[in-house]
Each structure stands twice: as C-alpha cells, then as structure tokens.
Amino acid sequence: MPSRINREARKAELAEAAWRVILRSGVSAVSVRTVADEAGLAVGSLRHVFPTRTELLVFSAELMMERANERIRNLPQQGSAEEYVLAVVKNLVPFTEQTRAEMDVNIALVAEATAVPELKALRDSAHEQIAVACIRLAAMLREEHSETPSEDAIRHGRRLHALADGLALHLMHRAESEDLERAVELLREEIRSIAAGRA
Amino acid sequence: MPSRINREARKAELAEAAWRVILRSGVSAVSVRTVADEAGLAVGSLRHVFPTRTELLVFSAELMMERANERIRNLPQQGSAEEYVLAVVKNLVPFTEQTRAEMDVNIALVAEATAVPELKALRDSAHEQIAVACIRLAAMLREEHSETPSEDAIRHGRRLHALADGLALHLMHRAESEDLERAVELLREEIRSIAAGRA
DNA sequence: CCCAAATTAGCACGGTTGTGCTAGTTTGAT
DNA sequence: ATCAAACTAGCACAACCGTGCTAATTTGGG
Known part of the structure; x- marks a missing residue:
C-alpha cells in the first residue's frame, strides 16, 4: 500500500497556504478552492487530506x-x-x-x-x-x-x-x-x- | 420631495441588524440579504440606503x-x-x-x-x-x-x-x-x- | 508483473453572494 | 390634482461556495 506523500508534511503545506490566503485576503477568502490554488494543488487533493473547510481551518x-x-x-x-x-x-x-x-x-x-x-x-x-x-x-x-x-x-x-x-x-x-x-x-x-x- | 423615513434612523436600524447577525453567525454571514432579512426589510430597501456591503459594514x-x-x-x-x-x-x-x-x-x-x-x-x-x-x-x-x-x-x-x-x-x-x-x-x-x- | 490501495482530478448539485438594473408604489410640496 | 422625488420590491447575471461523488492515475508490496 503506497504512501507516496508524507501526510503530515502535506497538511502543514496546506495550512501554510491557508495562512498566506488569510494574510492576503482575510479569513473570509479561505475556501477549499482558494487554498488549493495557493498551494498549487487540485481541490481534490486538498479534500483528500481535509474533507471539509472546517477541518482545514x-x-x-x-x-x-x-x-x-x-x-x-x-x-x-x-x-x-x-x-x-x-x-x-x-x-x-x-x-x-x-x-x-x-x-x-x-x-x-x-x-x-x-x-x-x-x-x-x-x-x-x-x-x-x-x-x-x-x-x-x-x-x-x-x-x-x-x-x-x-x-x-x-x-x-x-x-x-x-x-x-x-x-x-x-x-x-x-x-x-x-x-x-x-x-x-x-x-x-x-x-x-x-x-x-x-x- | 417626500422623505417618508428618517434616513439616519433607518441606517442605525440596519447597522444594529448587522451587529446582531455578527453576534449570531460571525461577520462572514453578513450579506445584504441576511441583514435586510434580520431588519425585516427587503433587500432593495437596504440597498437604497447602503448600495454595497462595504458601505453597510x-x-x-x-x-x-x-x-x-x-x-x-x-x-x-x-x-x-x-x-x-x-x-x-x-x-x-x-x-x-x-x-x-x-x-x-x-x-x-x-x-x-x-x-x-x-x-x-x-x-x-x-x-x-x-x-x-x-x-x-x-x-x-x-x-x-x-x-x-x-x-x-x-x-x-x-x-x-x-x-x-x-x-x-x-x-x-x-x-x-x-x-x-x-x-x-x-x-x-x-x-x-x-x-x-x-x- | 499486477493488483489493491493511495492519490489526484474533476464533474455536478443546490445554494449563496454582490451588484446592476428596472419597475412599481408612496408621498408631500406645489 | 399632479408630478417629481423618495422609497420599496424584486429580477437577472455571473461568480463563488461546500460537498457528494465518480473516475483516472500513480505506486509500492507481493
């Protein structure tokens, strides 16, 4: 069973992307789409790790x-x-x-x-x-x-x-x-x- | 030129509605629709006084x-x-x-x-x-x-x-x-x- | 080599958003 | 009585939202 990515590292990476979005545009701009975009990932990839916006926040x-x-x-x-x-x-x-x-x-x-x-x-x-x-x-x-x-x-x-x-x-x-x-x-x-x- | 309503009073009324929305659901829930609803007014009425969400805030x-x-x-x-x-x-x-x-x-x-x-x-x-x-x-x-x-x-x-x-x-x-x-x-x-x- | 699991990708749905816009309705001064 | 201004009401559009869902793709253990 492969685990290509380091799950914890990926989560941190996404959290940091969320921080950047907050700093740039405020927390109301945080959505699964904006954060995935900021991190350079597809929405699906983000949601594989954080199924909901709440979990991401x-x-x-x-x-x-x-x-x-x-x-x-x-x-x-x-x-x-x-x-x-x-x-x-x-x-x-x-x-x-x-x-x-x-x-x-x-x-x-x-x-x-x-x-x-x-x-x-x-x-x-x-x-x-x-x-x-x-x-x-x-x-x-x-x-x-x-x-x-x-x-x-x-x-x-x-x-x-x-x-x-x-x-x-x-x-x-x-x-x-x-x-x-x-x-x-x-x-x-x-x-x-x-x-x-x-x- | 009629002025049926007291414009300042109306603005205050709407601002207070906005406060209530913020207290209940957070600032991200503040929209022209939610606030108009909270104040018991039509969106059009609110927007006659506050054309944009920014002005309301x-x-x-x-x-x-x-x-x-x-x-x-x-x-x-x-x-x-x-x-x-x-x-x-x-x-x-x-x-x-x-x-x-x-x-x-x-x-x-x-x-x-x-x-x-x-x-x-x-x-x-x-x-x-x-x-x-x-x-x-x-x-x-x-x-x-x-x-x-x-x-x-x-x-x-x-x-x-x-x-x-x-x-x-x-x-x-x-x-x-x-x-x-x-x-x-x-x-x-x-x-x-x-x-x-x-x- | 191969298959099952991990991961990526993305479509689709119903809902909400801000705002431009038009059309009625009320009203008070003339 | 009339008329213009003030007000109310609401439609329409394009853009966004969260999330359920399926399908493709990658990958490492066997």
Whole structure:
C-alpha cells in the first residue's frame, strides 16, 4: 500500500497556504478552492487530506499554536531569570515579521470562531496555556520553588499576560522602531517590578 | 420631495441588524440579504440606503464607535479623579453585556479589515482616539494642567491603555464574577499607582 | 508483473453572494 | 390634482461556495 506523500508534511503545506490566503485576503477568502490554488494543488487533493473547510481551518490554527509553542520551548534558558522571561514574552508580542503574521492569522481565526464553533475550544485552550505560562514565569521571577504558584505569582502573572496582550494589539496598529522600543521597555519594567517584589 | 423615513434612523436600524447577525453567525454571514432579512426589510430597501456591503459594514463600525464615544462622554464627572478614570476605563472593557457585545463586533470588524480595506482607517482612528484619551486621563491623575501632557503622562497613559486592552481580551474568554472583580481591582491598582506618582 | 490501495482530478448539485438594473408604489410640496 | 422625488420590491447575471461523488492515475508490496 503506497504512501507516496508524507501526510503530515502535506497538511502543514496546506495550512501554510491557508495562512498566506488569510494574510492576503482575510479569513473570509479561505475556501477549499482558494487554498488549493495557493498551494498549487487540485481541490481534490486538498479534500483528500481535509474533507471539509472546517477541518482545514482547525488544523491551520492548531499548527500555528504548535509552532509558536515549540519556538518558545526551544528558547535557551541561559542568562538571568529576567532575561529569560523577557525573551519568552517577546515571543507573545508581534516584534518580528514572523510573530506579526502569526498574530494577524490568530485574530482572523478568533473572529471566525463565531462562525466555526470548532475553533472556540482551540482559542480558549491557547489562551489558557499562555495564562498558566505567564503565572509560571512570575513565580520564577519571585524565585518560588513550590509546585503551586503563590497567590502573588498568580496576580502578577495575570497582569503580565494582560500587558503583553494589550501591547500585542497596539503593535498591530503601529510598529515603528520607536514603538517596539517603548513596548520592550514597558515589559522590562514590568518584569523588573515583579522580580523586585520577591519574598 | 417626500422623505417618508428618517434616513439616519433607518441606517442605525440596519447597522444594529448587522451587529446582531455578527453576534449570531460571525461577520462572514453578513450579506445584504441576511441583514435586510434580520431588519425585516427587503433587500432593495437596504440597498437604497447602503448600495454595497462595504458601505453597510463601514457604517456599522462607525456607529458602534460613535455610540461608545458618546456613552463615555456622558459619564458624570463628579467624584474624585480616580473614580472618574476608573469609570471611563470600565467602558473600554467588556464588563457589561452591552460592552461585551460591542467588543465582539469590534473584533469581527477588525478581522474583516483585511478583506475590506475601508475598515482599516476606522480601526486605526478608533485606536488612536482611545490612546490619546488614556494619556489625557493619566495627565488628569497626575494633576497636570498643561495643554500638552508630560512625557510621564504619555508613558503611563500608554501603559493604562495596554492593560485595559489586554484585560478586555481576557474577559472575552472568561468573565465569571470573580474574573470581573479581579480585573477591576487590577485597574484600580494601576490608576492608584499613576496618581501616587504625581509631581 | 499486477493488483489493491493511495492519490489526484474533476464533474455536478443546490445554494449563496454582490451588484446592476428596472419597475412599481408612496408621498408631500406645489 | 399632479408630478417629481423618495422609497420599496424584486429580477437577472455571473461568480463563488461546500460537498457528494465518480473516475483516472500513480505506486509500492507481493
């Protein structure tokens, strides 16, 4: 039984084509036909892998989150805690062309969740993941070594998360180099202030 | 020359129908037909007022921003500066069913901006308006009376803005009463800390 | 070599879309 | 009463959509 193509690679290829379509024309332009075209494949081939538009969208969202997750997990842990936390948070905010595109696609998929309910669970779990990650980072800055973060770490983690998300939104509007610098400075301050309050 | 209908009222009526469609089925479900249907009008009537789908979407977005603007402008200025600022910021975050729906529609329209470029200018100007408002609020807390806000007020205004936007996003995911309390407490703290640093 | 499975290709259906367009219907000022 | 403007209603077109379905083509294990 032949398996000429690598199914996972093919799925990724199609998801990336879907991202490009979203970036160029918005999520409403995502259809089995436009994406197949963008990927240079026949509609039949796409539908052999993603029988419905919904499955295509869901996988596109999953892969995006997975990629971001992996990128952050692969961050070198060397340096001070403050440096590491800043490096992580920088990956949650559109500082590069890469993360900026990611954010753009994310907004589109979140908005589409009203029309495609299957996306809701995904967006919620992604948000939750980031939330607990931020709390873990806050606990790290506080030099807590307990398994469960303190109430204080939770509060600061949530705040850091809100600040990062807010800045992310702002940078989608204007992202001149001075805006980027201001944003990173704000994050640095926040991180410093969390670390400064450690017990 | 008869003017049987109040044109502005009709436009508002249709925009509200569009909001309902967005909330129920997402922005991709907004079409001249679905919205006319939702408003209980014939397609021809809608198109007499909004010849194209784009014009309908743009006006729907404009009216939403205008309404929010007016709601905030009508806030009583009595009480301490801190109370007033909190009241204003509370209107930027989905604390009520009203503002929650507003936020939902807003996200949809922002996402649609990729497909309908006419929406981009709108979203940018709305964002800018809120940005300067936040800076003005920060200056108020600092008891600055100069026309142009200090560098300090700008910094704190931006921070307040980012925090509010981030919290707004979070409350779209989970908004139990405890989440609301936590969010308002965070804002209160931020406002207090801005006021505490005044010259 | 050969066959069955994997893959590609594409037709067809009913439905929806935006928009150009025309034709009625109402209405208030004259 | 009349007439032009404002409004309502709806047809028609070409383009798109998702998806069920069949048929051709490729391919590797036997």
